[in-house]
Amino acid sequence: MIQDSMSGFASSTMEIFAPVKSVIIDMVMVQLLSIIIALAAILLLASSELKSDQIAYLVAGLFGAFFMLGSIYARISEV
Secondary structure, eight states: OHHHHHHHHHHHHHHHHSOOHHHHHHHHHHHHHHHHHHHHHHHHHHTTTSOHHHHHHHHHHHHHHHHHHHHHHHHHHHO
16 A cells, blocks of 8 residues: 555555656747747837837847747648
């Protein structure tokens, strides 16, 4: 009985500290989506107060986030 509870604890600990690869990919995609939303919101709401070089950096970051998200999605769809 004690052995069963220890193996259950060990397997649940392994699931927490060694997540499945798809979980990590999902976490990265969520982070990229949140970056895209944040940068788009800044560009839409505060563009009148920003300088042109700041807007250029935000657009470059937005493009980079879209590019990374597209490459991750392309790799997922290949599988």
